[in-house]
Amino acid sequence: MTTQFRYTLLLAVINLPLIMCAQAPVAPQALQATGYEKHVALNWQANPESNLSGYKIYRSTNGGASWEYLKQTGKAPIAIDWTGNEPEGITRHYRITAFNAGGESAPSQPDTADCVPMTDEELLEMTQRATFRYFWDYGHPVSGMARERSNGDANTVTTGGTGFGIMAIVVGAERGWVTRTEAVNRMIQIASFLQFADRFHGVFPHWMNGTNGNVIPFSQYDDGGDLVETAFLMQGLLAARQYFNQDTPLENALRDVITGLWEEVEWDWYRKNNSGVLYWHWSPNFGWQMNFPLRGFYEAQIVYILAAASPTHPVPASLYQTGWTSSNYANSGSHFGYKIYCGPFGGGPLFFAHYSYLGFDPRGKKDAFCNYFVRNRNHSLIQQAYAVANPKQHTGYNADCWGLTSCDGPNGYAAHDIWPANDDGTVAPTAALSSMPFAPDVSLAALRHFYRVRGERLWGVYGFYDAFNLNQNWYAPSYLAIDQGPIVGMIENYRTGLLWDLFMQNPEIAPALTAIGFVPDNTPVTEPEKASALEISVTPNPISNGLLGVDIYLQEAQQLSARLRDLRGSIVQDLLSETPFPAGKSRQTWLVQVPSPGVYLLEIGSNSGQIFVKKVVLH
Structure with a gap:
């Protein structure tokens, strides 16, 4: 029975002046x-x-x-x-x-x-702890969920970013930045909210209202379930389920709620009529209108692992092959001597190497394509080497200042990677810092640079701001949950492996990995595996007579192709097509014809998959 209480306040208005005076606050x-x-x-x-x-x-x-x-x-x-x-x-x-x-x-x-x-270890602790505060201090006051960004609608919370934030809370409790009791209470707040928030066959939307749990459309037709964001959330919840393992009323209740949320996700519904692939979105208003099948490689590998692992709504393990790896998955290319194995040119934005691996430990295992620790390490090293080469001559790029991913930029939020059209000079600290377990030497060097050289404008109350672009002397004023979270989690995986250990302890995960085709792999994770050497040198450069001269160095005989691109990535002139070259040094000269003088990109690729890009200036 609900008892309703009524209070009546009688105000007598008499002929006395009503004076309201603001008083100064009390001392902090x-x-x-x-x-x-x-x-x-x-x-x-x-x-x-x-x-x-x-x-x-x-x-x-x-x-x-x-x-x-x-x-x-x-x-x-x-x-x-x-x-x-x-x-x-x-x-x-x-x-x-x-x-x-x-x-x-x-x-x-x-x-x-x-x-x-400060030592490197102290810099790591400082960075983690400040970044953790984004989720702890700036978490939504009603739901505890991660707000989508610091400079947006304060009621918009993000599902995937909350998954990353939950992992940050686990790290915060483990390192003593908050007490275990405080962390459990925040987790109860989040999990309780999720029980009553909008779900679509158990799948959460990309964005929600942090006060009432109602879906906030991400785009015109994206007003329903988002399977990828939900997978990032479940990755965090399952790590938390293992961490909060004490036999107390609150921790027992928390584990039960997390298990309920996990088991209510209908991964099988998102097969779209039992097809051989999972779909990213479904809406009760627009059905499958978004029509985005999850075929890799990009950030969503964790979806197929969790879908196969589900104890209540699993999909056949074969969907990993018929769906995730079924279309243009393998990439035999290499850049700067590093193989990429799978994914787009150069590996794509660097968050591809982070989001699915905050919990899923890629060490010591491989599928039919690669060991993903090695793949992610090479992806990171490619980006660092690209910054050293700096073919587009962006201000500030160097061995310590690198990292291209999706982030805020001077022209808005966009995806950035080493494909020429996608690189406008915007560097995001999350790219290099979240690669810490894969490439610690170059990631630590980037951390030192971001803090000691760029920190006056790049460091704020929640750690490093989202991005900067020195071409335009621009620094982001913003923090994004999906960029801050991986910094805390991946630095912790480098330091202790905590989140990898916790997530992999869930009993559903190992059998799922075996079922979808992962096998043990002893590939070393410390030394990069470089491809066969190909080096090129352009002389002279700049070029004034239209003759482009290139010295080519090969460790073994190969077939080479070459083309000239503009800075948008469009092909201006094909120069070579699968032409045999002997081992050793060769000299090649071309008469180039370009629409106008300026900066162009010479791209030379080998039949072993290596691709080298050099900037050339044509007068």
Whole structure:
């Protein structure tokens, strides 16, 4: 029985003036200042006033004898002070005030911090912990879900990004950034919300309203279930189910709810009338209108693993072959000496190597095409080598500044990779940092560069901003859940393998991998497996007489093809087609005909699958 209570408030209006005066806020409490190598992180308890306007930060470098005003922040109780190249040995004192229309509060109690050089391990911890705060501090207050982005509708939460965020919460609990109890409570909040949110045959939409769980259409016809986003969510939930394994009422309840959500996903429904392939979307309003069969290779490999692993709505393991790997899957090409095995030219945007592997541990196993740890390592090294070669001469690209993926850019959100038309000079920190377990040497070098060289504009309260483009002196003001989450999770997999271990402990996973054709593989995961060597050198360059001269170096005889492309990737002139060349050095000269002077790309490929690209300038 529901009891309804009615309250009646009688207001007597009499001839007395009603005066409403805004009062200044109370002083902020519990300020903590934490010093890192190039910045100080400031955190405090949020003020209770509903009419709060924000906070003001003050700093003293003379023991509190005098204070300088640093900046004003919004309502979030978090800020950073970028100290950059200030001299070492400075002890900084901080205090903050709150303000509203009624004035400025008294200052908080001060706290102090020193900035000191940091080891790689300390930089990794710093990056993970700051990025974790995106999901912990900025999680939706009602649902606990991950908001889609920091500069969008604050009620839009993301299904896949929440899966990545759940893994970040597991890491946060393991590393003591929050208590286990706090983490369990947040997980209960998320899982309870998911029980009552919109689902379509057990499959969640791409976006939801974080307050009421209603679907928010991702596009005109995409207002129903999103199987890929749901797979990313389930990957995170299954890792959490293994982590929160204590025999307590809350952890027992959490595991039960996660199991229920997992077992209610109707993977088999998304076969579209029992076809041999899974489909990305289904809508109760538009049915299969989106019509996107999941045929690889891209970020969705985890879908087929989980669909085969489902204890309640499995699909035949053979769908991995008839669906995922059935069409243009293999790629015999190599770039800069690294084989790519499967996927598009150069491997595609680097998130292809991250999203399905936050939980699925690709080490020590292979399918009929490759070992995916090796594939993802090579994908990462190709991108780093591409930044060194820098064929389009983008500002800032070098051995330490690399990483192309889908991210915000100066012209909006877009996918970026090494295909010429897809590279506009936008670098996303998540690309290199989330490759940490695959290519730690070059990923760590990128981390040092992003923080120590670019950090003044690239580092914020939730870690590295989404992207930057030095051609246009542009830095993103935004954070995206799908980019922040892999940073926390993949750095942890590099450091301890925690998320790989947890996800693979689920009893449904190993039999599913065996059923779809994975077998043990002892390929080393430490040394890159380079393809047969092909090197080219263009001399002279720039070219003024139309004669393009190229020195070609081969370790063994091969057939070569060559073409000239413009910077959009369009073929301007075919130069060679499967022409035999001997081992050793050869010299080749072509008379090139281009529509106008400028920068072009010389592409030479071998029958072994290697492709090399060089920038040439034609006057």
